Amino acid sequence: MIRTSGLGRRFTTRKATVDAVRELDLEVREGELVALLGPNGAGKSTTLRMLTTLLAPTSGTATVAGHDVTTAQREVRHRIGYLGQGTGAGHSQRGRDELLSQGRAYGMGSRAAKARADELIGSLELDGLADRLVSSLSGGQRRRLDIAMGLIHAPALLFLDEPSTGLDPQSRANLQQHIRALRAAHDTTVVLTTHYLDEADQLAERVVVIDGGRVIADDTPAKLKSEHAGDRITLTFDGEREATLAVRTGLGIASGARVDRRGPVVTVETAGGAALAPKLLRGLDDAGLTVAAVEVARPTLDDVFLALTGRSLRDETTTPEKGTDQ
């Protein structure tokens, strides 16, 4: 569905030259749901804008839905849907009318456009809402209408640029549920960008991690986590002295695990944390050391990003919160 080879985009301004995307080799198969994950400025939007023909690459090639993004822009555009950052339906219109005019703009007959609009209104649960003025809809509802606009011409491939940015967690979960259902109902390949770790983890089958314009990892969330980050066992002792003694016992763990002590808290990063924790506690008990609290946490995609770059994605992104909606 998508194949890029050495794709790149350089921006040259009077002040600086920025390689927003470098040497991108990406392949997306039919039916996949792929998330491009990275901090602000990583190159996610620039990648999407090149794949949707909105921006010309300065190096490399890209084929989308069987057509070259540089030499066959029209063909590509007819086969894809795109929801950009901050784009959306006109506010003084009713949603349904917006959908119909969008369908006509794609050359659909009025009957076909109406049938497709009805179908999308149903699957995105916009019944009732589609007959209201767009300006009266909440952020999440408007985003769903935007997705319907992007799908009106039944594209095989849908690009969503940060679809849930600015939505509160509940509306975000609701939108994710709709994206999943849409994909199941219409068999659409979906490529989306996000800087929400939970969104990439829960929604995408495959996560392409981008940093500084380059792909630094590309796999299923489960494999990324098992390969790049271990489970984390956090042991809290009554005092720093006990924690130091506990580390000195070696904790009975295999080499390769990372042990870190901060004050009375010892963290152990290792594979198979859930199985190891009871053994570890028994060993400490035998050594006469009492653990005040223990916690075993599965790794997150942030741990993966941290392992790959030494930086946390959480520190780099902010989560703007707006009103809840359904």
Ligand SMILES: Nc1ncnc2c1ncn2[C@@H]1O[C@H](COP(=O)(O)OP(=O)(O)OP(=O)(O)O)[C@@H](O)[C@H]1O
């Ligand atoms: N038109 C432009 N002119 C100059 N630099 C640009 C332009 N567009 C993007 N850039 C730069 O390219 C880099 C990648 O930007 P891009 O918008 O693709 O990142 P992003 O990963 O989508 O970030 P965000 O999550 O903030 O949307 C940034 O350093 C950005 O400042």
